Amino acid sequence: MSAHAKTISLTVNGTRVEASVPPRQHLGDFLRERELLTGTHLGCEHGVCGACTILIDGEPARSCITFAVACDGRSVTTVEGLDDDPVATELREAFSAEHGLQCGFCTPGMLVAARDVVLRRPDADNPAIRTAMSGNLCRCTGYVGIVNAIRRVIDARNTNAG
Amino acid sequence: MGEVSTAGSGVGARVRRKEDDRLLRGRGRFVGDIALVGMKELAFVRSPVAHATITGIEIPEEHRGAVFTWADLAAGGVKPIRAVSGLPGFKVSEQPALADGKVRFVGEPVAVCVAATRAEAEDIAASVFVDYAELPVNSDMLEAVTPGAPKVHDHWPDNVFLETNVGGNIAEIAATAPVKVSRTIRTARQCMVPLEGKGVVAHWDRHVEQLVLTTSTQMPHIVRAGLSECLDLDQGLIRVVAPDVGGGFGWKGLLQPEEIVAAWIAMRLDRPVRWTEDRREHLVAAANAREHHYEITAYADERGRLLGIEADAWVDAGAYSVYPFSACLEAAQVGSILPGPYDFAHYRCRTFSVCTNKPPIVPYRGVARTGVCFAMEQMIDAVADAVGREPWQVRLENLVPPEKMPFDNVTKKHFDSGDYPESVRRAVAAIELEGWRARQKSGEPDGRLIGVGFATYCEQSAHGTAVYHGWGIPMVPGHEQAQARITPDGGLELRVGVQSHGQSMETTFAQVAHEVLGIPLEKIKLVHGDTGLTPYSTGTWGSRSMVMAGGAVATACRTLAERLRKIGAHLMQAGPDGVVLEGGLVRAGPAAVTIREIAHTWYRAPQLLPADVDRGGLEVTAGYKPGSDHGTFSYATHAVALAVDPEIGQVEILDYLVVEDAGTMVNPMVVDGQIYGGVAQGVGTALYERMPYDAEGQPLASTFADYLVPGFTEVPHVRIIHMLTPSPYTEFGVKGIGEGGAIAPPAAICNAINDALKPLGVTVTNAPMTPEVILGAIAETRGAA
Numbered sequence: 001m002s003a004h005a006k007t008i009s010l011t012v013n014g015t016r017v018e019a020s021v022p023p024r025q026h027l028g029d030f031l032r033e034r035e036l037l038t039g040t041h042l043g044c045e046h047g048v049c050g051a052c053t054i055l056i057d058g059e060p061a062r063s064c065i066t067f068a069v070a071c072d073g074r075s076v077t078t079v080e081g082l083d084d085d086p087v088a089t090e091l092r093e094a095f096s097a098e099h100g101l102q103c104g105f106c107t108p109g110m111l112v113a114a115r116d117v118v119l120r121r122p123d124a125d126n127p128a129i130r131t132a133m134s135g136n137l138c139r140c141t142g143y144v145g146i147v148n149a150i151r152r153v154i155d156a157r158n159t160n161a162g
Numbered sequence: 163m164g165e166v167s168t169a170g171s172g173v174g175a176r177v178r179r180k181e182d183d184r185l186l187r188g189r190g191r192f193v194g195d196i197a198l199v200g201m202k203e204l205a206f207v208r209s210p211v212a213h214a215t216i217t218g219i220e221i222p223e224e225h226r227g228a229v230f231t232w233a234d235l236a237a238g239g240v241k242p243i244r245a246v247s248g249l250p251g252f253k254v255s256e257q258p259a260l261a262d263g264k265v266r267f268v269g270e271p272v273a274v275c276v277a278a279t280r281a282e283a284e285d286i287a288a289s290v291f292v293d294y295a296e297l298p299v300n301s302d303m304l305e306a307v308t309p310g311a312p313k314v315h316d317h318w319p320d321n322v323f324l325e326t327n328v329g330g331n332i333a334e335i336a337a338t339a340p341v342k343v344s345r346t347i348r349t350a351r352q353c354m355v356p357l358e359g360k361g362v363v364a365h366w367d368r369h370v371e372q373l374v375l376t377t378s379t380q381m382p383h384i385v386r387a388g389l390s391e392c393l394d395l396d397q398g399l400i401r402v403v404a405p406d407v408g409g410g411f412g413w414k415g416l417l418q419p420e421e422i423v424a425a426w427i428a429m430r431l432d433r434p435v436r437w438t439e440d441r442r443e444h445l446v447a448a449a450n451a452r453e454h455h456y457e458i459t460a461y462a463d464e465r466g467r468l469l470g471i472e473a474d475a476w477v478d479a480g481a482y483s484v485y486p487f488s489a490c491l492e493a494a495q496v497g498s499i500l501p502g503p504y505d506f507a508h509y510r511c512r513t514f515s516v517c518t519n520k521p522p523i524v525p526y527r528g529v530a531r532t533g534v535c536f537a538m539e540q541m542i543d544a545v546a547d548a549v550g551r552e553p554w555q556v557r558l559e560n561l562v563p564p565e566k567m568p569f570d571n572v573t574k575k576h577f578d579s580g581d582y583p584e585s586v587r588r589a590v591a592a593i594e595l596e597g598w599r600a601r602q603k604s605g606e607p608d609g610r611l612i613g614v615g616f617a618t619y620c621e622q623s624a625h626g627t628a629v630y631h632g633w634g635i636p637m638v639p640g641h642e643q644a645q646a647r648i649t650p651d652g653g654l655e656l657r658v659g660v661q662s663h664g665q666s667m668e669t670t671f672a673q674v675a676h677e678v679l680g681i682p683l684e685k686i687k688l689v690h691g692d693t694g695l696t697p698y699s700t701g702t703w704g705s706r707s708m709v710m711a712g713g714a715v716a717t718a719c720r721t722l723a724e725r726l727r728k729i730g731a732h733l734m735q736a737g738p739d740g741v742v743l744e745g746g747l748v749r750a751g752p753a754a755v756t757i758r759e760i761a762h763t764w765y766r767a768p769q770l771l772p773a774d775v776d777r778g779g780l781e782v783t784a785g786y787k788p789g790s791d792h793g794t795f796s797y798a799t800h801a802v803a804l805a806v807d808p809e810i811g812q813v814e815i816l817d818y819l820v821v822e823d824a825g826t827m828v829n830p831m832v833v834d835g836q837i838y839g840g841v842a843q844g845v846g847t848a849l850y851e852r853m854p855y856d857a858e859g860q861p862l863a864s865t866f867a868d869y870l871v872p873g874f875t876e877v878p879h880v881r882i883i884h885m886l887t888p889s890p891y892t893e894f895g896v897k898g899i900g901e902g903g904a905i906a907p908p909a910a911i912c913n914a915i916n917d918a919l920k921p922l923g924v925t926v927t928n929a930p931m932t933p934e935v936i937l938g939a940i941a942e943t944r945g946a947a
Contacts, residue, residue, distance in 0.1 A: 024281065033197075033279075037188075039188015041358070044441040044865075045440060046866065049357060080189070092182075097178065099831045102664035102665070103358070103407065103408045104184075104186075104406065104664075105192065105408030108188045126879065129874075137357065138357065139409050142837075142839045142880060143842065143873075145835060
């Protein structure tokens, strides 16, 4: 298999990475197994549950249906790279206050998706939040705490902006 | 019972979770995150057919040494899983960890492949050729019990693990009751779908000479017991560790064949190995929950007062009996809990645990109660319809009233406390039934039909010793133990054998300890889920952890408090009278010493201790059982308003309300979270989730595109109203709450759909109530008309 490996160069959480990867390896496995960034969780590996959502060049993407070789030259951000991100910081606070997580397995993907909703949809009402988040599954929370957490962050940002 | 406050951070306080920060930063530690030096990955060859004799397994020459079958494990002394119930007539199945000459369901492990990466292990698995001589299949439990049905286990006389009969005094009521209604009711086979699948890392620790199995489990001590039996290895040679566990819901409450295989391979190769269940493996090989069928009749008087219930119930238990719960727990439980929260005198129920060519049944959140509630609550509505009263009125007519508490029902269940009728009255008021009834009369502009439904249940939780001894299965809960240890710097370590998989125990057990000792939450550390570090426990199941392990934590901390007071009094040169522990200080009048100072004295300045100091020091292991061996009974009434589109069969939930009573709540935020999450799973059972099988026993869903788990737009923004009736039998009056949310939604939603469809004369009785089912029922009624 190594005979088919491709060398790629990309940025992961701000650090330049060069790697030789098998063409069939998806980005989620690459991040977890090679970069040891295990915060990206694999819940279905067929692009439905959203647990593995990360940012590629700032846009949310499913790392389980993205090949690592397709990320040559790209910038990838995982949940570990959002420690100092202001929106993610507000979301972490709100998720904790609103009990938006239980087992925590879907949480990294939820945060990445929620961050995108907060940035793109400052006008979102609760049904709009639900529609925007509908690409992520949670089996523990019944979604109420997650919706309330996103609501809290959007409202606080709108109040501060106003 | 202790003092209960709602402020601060003790029992009753809505405090944030200690476990949140690491999980929100992606820095938890799940099984799949663990990598050991030299670790190999496992992939399983699984049966593509439901029932067959294996006539050959061909392993390519280049992969010999990387593929193992049952022949290898058996030669190594591995024994099949035997989960035997002591109930009379139970038929024993033997489940080898890899198939032994025969496969009995699609997805059954046949061989295991070892490689440096999972991808390479899967390549090897794809190269293994297994020759199957297919056999006739039992894909439906009702056909499996007919004469001449193919047998799943050749040496059995039929395909029934166990038949039970409860009650029987029904004939006279059946002959004389003014009202008699019958229904055929069915629930579908489901997958539990925790977002994290199962996973296991096994290695032999050469230093301590132990097999260390790190596994995504709810019950590490039970897994150790099962491994010991199947591997013929002393329990002292096995350590089972549960790290962060990404949801369980019952699926992680068993000994898995894959755990046995991983353990054996790690020892055989003397290398760490890991297996990670992928989603397709879960949906195919773990489609193992909920499938019930009822033929049920209710007898009542003209007011809808129940006179008796008569039922036959079948549960599709799949091909094998799982360890530790067995193949019969679910069906046998149907017989004992079908009467629900109601007070009536005459009852007969016959149950069958049917063996089929499907994955073995495992108790899923609520276990039999979701099916039982679905059946019983449909009957209450059917009786109401027959006598021309509102369903909520018929519930009030029959629910156990508060003045009869504690109450022993027709199957000798001992209900501890509560006001069941009040939960209905509050639900009727809060859902604003009158408004919906008016809207029904005026009709919807878009042609949809409005319906309102109710369902009430009570849930035995924190089961005691007698009931599990009665099942006679490999696991019987006794006293739950907890260890509490003051650290030399005045902090607290708690060690419990239950395992959190989302239930927030790191926070809630700390709240319990804080309530007793006053030590701040940030200085309390929970150690759990590790047989090497914690007292024995049957684990986290049956909504038991807060009642049982929480009770043990409180008990241990009380003993610690007593010892702290004695040492503290000595340090202050005070007599024993009037010495109190409050706010983390031992006080005698105006004098006070901190727990930190007392800890320092015990550990680092023992010359200052009194001569008669308790030699157990500042470390206590205490056992606990509630005052009643029947456990606690939480209860709730769920109410739902919805709209059904009769043209396309689509259901939209417009309002969903839960009025529940879990006794004293340790952390109301966590209780609400359990209810929200349970309801979401119940909505899945009601409207979406079904693993269909064809006649050959092939599962027809294997991705999230065809097995539908409800998402953000399917689950309603549930409203919760709490009633707070303490249990008279438990520490602080807490009751188990973890499963309840998942019990009532299918029943409430079904009753609401039937309320909506009433003008069409249509009734649906099977879950999930998909558009296909609803349109089918409408078409059938129109065809008959």
